[in-house]
Amino acid sequence: MNYVDKINHLLKPSQSDNLLVIDLFAGCGGLSLGFEAQGFETHGFEMDTDSCATYRKNLKGKCTEIVLTPDTKLPPATIIIGGPPCQPFSVGGHQKGLKDSRDGFPIFINAVKTLNPEIWLFENVRGLLYKNKCYFDEIVETLQGLGYVINWELLNAVNYGVPQNRERLIVVGHRGNFKFPLYTGYKVSAGEALGEMALLAPPSSKFLTPSMDEYVAKYEKASFCKNPRDLHLNKPARTLTCRNLAGATGDMHRIKLPDGRRRRLWLREAARLQSFPDWFEFVGGEISCFNQVGNAVPPLFAFHLAKSVQHYLDRVRY
């Protein structure tokens, strides 16, 4: 089965099980979709209106539009997942750690404390392990104090069939004997994911202008890039972010066409490189949709994480 057929088929919400997964900071539901495809019931909590609309359009689970706080009342759940935004990253020098009210971790930790789930999992950028290691240690210590064994790994979605190098920190709290998913082996290239689409250039495409080409060339020279950072169809894509999808920046994602012109990626191409199935529709304006895609956990990667959670629950429950 080719990549597109595989994700269209595999990532179908199926809900054969009634275990409820609460997804905090759910975005458009990339992480939730992987869990639904493994048969979990999901309930997302998210403050962005477009993201909530996308979630509701595509997932079976509910999505509550809400600005979460540590005091938000949540329904009882067996599993808590989420991608808490981490403010201390951007406030260089003034880190207030768990006392920073703009930060998502106090909300996530309070949810774990109140609901006492059997297992929880969060995703974050790798910087949490480096620039913000002290803060990470504080988070882990607090969650350990709630009675969980905690494991974390830097995992690259490319090792789970996603056609993109995307390294993220995955942290899991459990009662013992959780195992991270094994690599699936085969790496999918951007060309396999995009197929013919990558060669098309309808007039509505956003072509790079000569001044943009110049800007990109200057950026690449200044950042010592050996090869132009156009999408290489024979390899997995580089990491997709809100910034390099939605903004006309020096490192923006673009495709070089056979005739030498370059165009920006389409939303559907970005979605494919993030392993969203073609039936998944995004709601909102172009920038909002690119942000939803760039923010998401690739659903195929989430599917493998969810399988590990399911195996863990099978071991402890039966």
Ligand SMILES: C[S@@+](CC[C@H](N)C(=O)[O-])C[C@H]1O[C@@H](n2cnc3c(N)ncnc32)[C@H](O)[C@@H]1O
């Ligand atoms: C990294 S994205 C999550 C992506 C999601 N895990 C996925 O796979 O699609 C973080 C989300 O948190 C939301 N957010 C940030 N602070 C929030 C808050 N206090 N309450 C609710 N949502 C919040 C943002 O709107 C954003 O959509």
